[in-house]
Amino acid sequence: xxAEGKIDPMHQFMIQPIAGxxxxxxxxxxxxxxxxxxxxxxxxxxxxxxxxxxEIIPGRWQVAVEGLISFVDDMVSVNIGPxxxxxxxxxxxxxxxLLFANLMGNMPFGVVAAAHPFTVTxxxxxxxxxxIITFAIVLGVGFWKHGLHFFSLFVPRDAPxxxxxxxxxxxxxxxxxxxxSLGLRPFIAMFAGHVLLDVFGNFVVQAMNANxxxxxxxxxLCFLFIMFVSVIELLVAAIQAYVxxxxxxxxxxxxxxxx
Amino acid sequence: xxxxxxxxxxxxxxxIGVGAASxxxxxxxxxxxxxxxxxxxxxxxxxxxxxxxFAAAELLGLMAFVVAMLILFM
Numbered sequence: 001x002x003a004e005g006k007i008d009p010m011h012q013f014m015i016q017p018i019a020g021x022x023x024x025x026x027x028x029x030x031x032x033x034x035x036x037x038x039x040x041x042x043x044x045x046x047x048x049x050x051x052x053x054x055e056i057i058p059g060r061w062q063v064a065v066e067g068l069i070s071f072v073d074d075m076v077s078v079n080i081g082p083x084x085x086x087x088x089x090x091x092x093x094x095x096x097x098l099l100f101a102n103l104m105g106n107m108p109f110g111v112v113a114a115a116h117p118f119t120v121t122x123x124x125x126x127x128x129x130x131x132i133i134t135f136a137i138v139l140g141v142g143f144w145k146h147g148l149h150f151f152s153l154f155v156p157r158d159a160p161x162x163x164x165x166x167x168x169x170x171x172x173x174x175x176x177x178x179x180x181s182l183g184l185r186p187f188i189a190m191f192a193g194h195v196l197l198d199v200f201g202n203f204v205v206q207a208m209n210a211n212x213x214x215x216x217x218x219x220x221l222c223f224l225f226i227m228f229v230s231v232i233e234l235l236v237a238a239i240q241a242y243v244x245x246x247x248x249x250x251x252x253x254x255x256x257x258x259x
Numbered sequence: 260x261x262x263x264x265x266x267x268x269x270x271x272x273x274x275i276g277v278g279a280a281s282x283x284x285x286x287x288x289x290x291x292x293x294x295x296x297x298x299x300x301x302x303x304x305x306x307x308x309x310x311x312x313f314a315a316a317e318l319l320g321l322m323a324f325v326v327a328m329l330i331l332f333m
Contacts, residue, residue, distance in 0.1 A: 010332065079307065181318055188321040243314040246307055 009198040013122055013191070036118040040101045047100075068096070072245060079249040080256055087252050090137060094130055095245035098186055101126075102237030105190060106230065122190040124183065127244075131183035134248045142255035153258055182247055186240040193233045200226050266330055273327035280320020287312040 019030040051065025058066065072092045076084040098121060105119025120126050142150040154171040155164050200222050207219040291309045295302035 075307070184325070185314060185318055185321065188324060189317075192321070192324050239310070239313075243310050246310055247314065250311065 007199055007202045009195040009202075012116075012118075012194060012198055015123070032118045033120055033123065036104065037101075037120050040097070040104050040120060043104065044096055044100050048096075075246060076249050079246065080253040083256055084249070084253075087137070087141075087249065087256075090133065091245050091249050091252075094134070094248055095241050098127075098130075098241035098244050099238060102186070102190060102241060103234065105194070106233050106237060119190050119194060121186055122194060124187045127185075127187040128183040130244070131179045134182060134251060135179045138251050138255040141252065142258075145256065146258060150255070150258070153254060178251065182244065182251075186244055189236050189240045193229070193236060196229055197226060197233070200229070270327045270330040273323055273330060276323025276326070277320045280316060280323065283316035283319070284313060287316050 015031045015033050017029045017031050051062045076088050076091050101121045105117055110116045154168045203222040204219050207215045
């Protein structure tokens, strides 16, 4: 953590090797990011397989899993239409992975010193690759279904001809920016929230060390603020996963239906 | 003015954009609530659009945060 008086909120995002080191010849090093990805995967498997019992009268766990699946299924079928079932696997994977990874990063495992959680979605490599997969699906489905007619996505149908010349390049630029903005959103939301928590966590300790009556008051205020921000972070974690899923299904819907 | 203090001032100016995005997010949810109270039956069907509007407004604030972080740490 931070040294004396110096706040270093970036330290928590450092990728550190757990087994092996970056200096050696072997480029495949087991890092804390890899470890926490596996932990998130294990949590998802635990949750999903715990509920996939297919009982006629579902228990609580099965209701939770089925509710999650039908939630994403509804979102996909509303946004994409009757063809949407085919794209459910990716949208569901992205939603559940982002949800679990975001929530795992907020869990207070840090009370045990060695188990400080690493938020895997606070790295742009993760969310960026997820948005690249989404746009591989969008481009693949678009060109496979519509061929070169896919480019009519950029031209508004009922606009006057003179407007089409202006709007088509703008639509094209906005399409090019989308993969970037889609991946940037969950990454920055997690990143900013964790920086905020780290900075105020440092304020708590530093105000306590100031050894004055006001210091204790500021420390308590900062602690209450951390509790508030932690709750907001849980909300943001869910909202960002939801937004990623809904935008993914929306972009796929544009490729499938062309307007 | 030396470079370090100019950096800090620039990062602080870039953080104004985050506040501006908060206006946008508040406007999105506020106008949704206004119309949802007028017609509560139709509001559930518009939740998806609500979050798309929220995401679009929020993204620009997040961009401002990125710019502030880039100025600070690059």
